[in-house]
Amino acid sequence: MAYLTQPDYVKYVCTCGQLKPITNLYFCRHCLKIRCGFCICHEVDSHYCANCLENMPSSEARLKKNRCSSCFDCPSCFHTLSTRATIAQPRQDPAGGDAKVENKQPKKMYYLSCFNCRWTSRDVGIPDQPVASGGWPERTNPFAHRFSQLLEYYKAIAQQEKQEKLDRERKKFAIRGKYITLTDKTGLTGAMARNIAGLPSSESSSSAIANFVPSEATEDVEELPEDYHTREVNLKQITTMPQRLAAPEWQAQLVSRLQPLARPLSVKRSQRCRRCDHNLTKPEYNPGSIKFKIELLAYYHVPEVKIISYETIKPGGTSALLLKLTNPTAHEMQLRLIRADDVPETQEEEPKSIEKSLEKSLSMEKDTSWRQVVERKPVLPALIKVNNPEQTLTLAQRDDAAEYDDDSHHDTNDVILWRKSNKLALRLQLETDENAKVGEPAQAVIAIEYSYRNTVPPSATSTQHRDHTLYTTVLIDLGLVSE
Numbered sequence: 100m101a102y103l104t105q106p107d108y109v110k111y112v113c114t115c116g117q118l119k120p121i122t123n124l125y126f127c128r129h130c131l132k133i134r135c136g137f138c139i140c141h142e143v144d145s146h147y148c149a150n151c152l153e154n155m156p157s158s159e160a161r162l163k164k165n166r167c168s169s170c171f172d173c174p175s176c177f178h179t180l181s182t183r184a185t186i187a188q189p190r191q192d193p194a195g196g197d198a199k200v201e202n203k204q205p206k207k208m209y210y211l212s213c214f215n216c217r218w219t220s221r222d223v224g225i226p227d228q229p230v231a232s233g234g235w236p237e238r239t240n241p242f243a244h245r246f247s248q249l250l251e252y253y254k255a256i257a258q259q260e261k262q263e264k265l266d267r268e269r270k271k272f273a274i275r276g277k278y279i280t281l282t283d284k285t286g287l288t289g290a291m292a293r294n295i296a297g298l299p300s301s302e303s304s305s306s307a308i309a310n311f312v313p314s315e316a317t318e319d320v321e322e323l324p325e326d327y328h329t330r331e332v333n334l335k336q337i338t339t340m341p342q343r344l345a346a347p348e349w350q351a352q353l354v355s356r357l358q359p360l361a362r363p364l365s366v367k368r369s370q371r372c373r374r375c376d377h378n379l380t381k382p383e384y385n386p387g388s389i390k391f392k393i394e395l396l397a398y399y400h401v402p403e404v405k406i407i408s409y410e411t412i413k414p415g416g417t418s419a420l421l422l423k424l425t426n427p428t429a430h431e432m433q434l435r436l437i438r439a440d441d442v443p444e445t446q447e448e449e450p451k452s453i454e455k456s457l458e459k460s461l462s463m464e465k466d467t468s469w470r471q472v473v474e475r476k477p478v479l480p481a482l483i484k485v486n487n488p489e490q491t492l493t494l495a496q497r498d499d500a501a502e503y504d505d506d507s508h509h510d511t512n513d514v515i516l517w518r519k520s521n522k523l524a525l526r527l528q529l530e531t532d533e534n535a536k537v538g539e540p541a542q543a544v545i546a547i548e549y550s551y552r553n554t555v556p557p558s559a560t561s562t563q564h565r566d567h568t569l570y571t572t573v574l575i576d577l578g579l580v581s582e
């Protein structure tokens with residue numbers, strides 16, 4: 100695995116044409132293709148607070164505006180705030196008798212404090228609370244009413260457009276004479292059908308559109324105060340831009356007006372192959388768990404290429420490149436290095452239709468345009484040629500116990516430097532083009548043909564073979580061309 104600060108020297112070409120390190124890629128065992136974050140489908144599984152680990156369904160998260168109700172971030176430095184307890188002495192009543200004061204017990208009170216910048220809720224005059232969690236005064240958004248108006252209006256518009264599309268489709272089918280409406284068949288009324296489909300009635304949406312008052316631009320604006328340009332500015336009292344934007348509803352200009360920020364919720368997401376709809380990753384539901392139920396990472400399925408060392412790349416010169424190849428799978432792997440141009444073109448078959456005919460007839464079918472994965476081959480640099488070894492290499496399966504073996508096999512030759520369990524080191528000869536310019540990035544492209552055994556249990560309808568020949572292309576960063 101790469102260090103976070105280290106650049107990625109070896110990048111794999113994703114099916115969609117993106118160049119990514121192997122640790123950022125997925126491998127669909129059903130399509131047998133590499134996928135990256137750009138060409139998969141991201142789904143939210145659950146919402147949770149990363150601080151108190153409370154999780155909630157998405158409807159509740161939406162109600163709470165995707166924020167935790169018991170955790171707060173510092174409005175000054177955005178660190179998580181901690182609750183501090185303090186003993187409140189009963190207030191001395193100057194006019195009252197002493198007997199009254201004696202009866203009052205010291206009470207525990209709570210306030211919020213930032214351990215990073217020492218901001219406290221007392222700084223801005225928020226009274227201490229008698230309970231440790233919750234109960235903090237909530238400020239209402241001054242524009243809440245307008246926001247709900249806008250939201251209703253746009254919901255109504257979306258609803259109207261959906262209805263129009265539905266009517267259009269229905270007409271189209273009716274003309275063709277093939278369409279039997281659900282209402283004809285079952286005696287349902289249109290309103291009932293809409294109800295079943297989860298659409299609100301059309302009357303309420305049209306009234307929301309009719310009653311909507313659009314905003315208007317005006318030239319009358321409040322004058323700036325007289326001393327606006329002459330008043331001395333104390334930067335310690337004025338909030339920074341990030342501090343203002345962290346609370347867009349209020350955008351406090353003065354530090355004394357900052358309020359604790361309710362902590363935004365995090366999500367657990369699962370990822371799906373867009374082509375075949377199978378899960379590539381699926382996390383455990385429990386927010387405290389970092390484990391996955393499904394985890395199809397390229398790192399476990401595609402041979403890993405690492406640079407051991409290389410000689411300086413010079414225009415018109417030859418240099419040696421030492422690579423380490425690793426077989427991460429539990430099966431023996433046959434490998435062959437080929438030129439990137441020799442990778443055969445593969446056409447992906449159309450995905451199997453999962454829409455049901457009823458959904459189709461109601462025009463409620465899924466929009467499947469997002470499922471088209473655009474396959475692209477990036478323009479790869481061709482300045483450096485690799486003199487590939489014209490031989491097939493065999494890599495043993497991954498064996499975790501072999502990690503502790505010291506003896507590496509030395510069945511070496513000109514190409515294979517050493518071999519150890521599921522890894523081997525290769526010496527390649529690079530030839531640089533004469534026209535390469537000094538200072539240009541030196542990048543070599545290598546394609547690998549490898550055998551892959553699919554361990555997906557074959558389904559009754561599947562005609563898939565277990566053994567496949569797959570290809571992957573890697574771009575190796577070798578610094579700059581130098582003299």
Ligand SMILES: [Zn+2]
Binds near residue numbers: 128129130376377
């Ligand atoms: Zn797939």
Ligand SMILES: [Zn+2]
Binds near residue numbers: 113133134135136138
């Ligand atoms: Zn991709």
Ligand SMILES: [Zn+2]
Binds near residue numbers: 148149
């Ligand atoms: Zn929380």
Ligand SMILES: [Zn+2]
Binds near residue numbers: 175176215
């Ligand atoms: Zn702070």
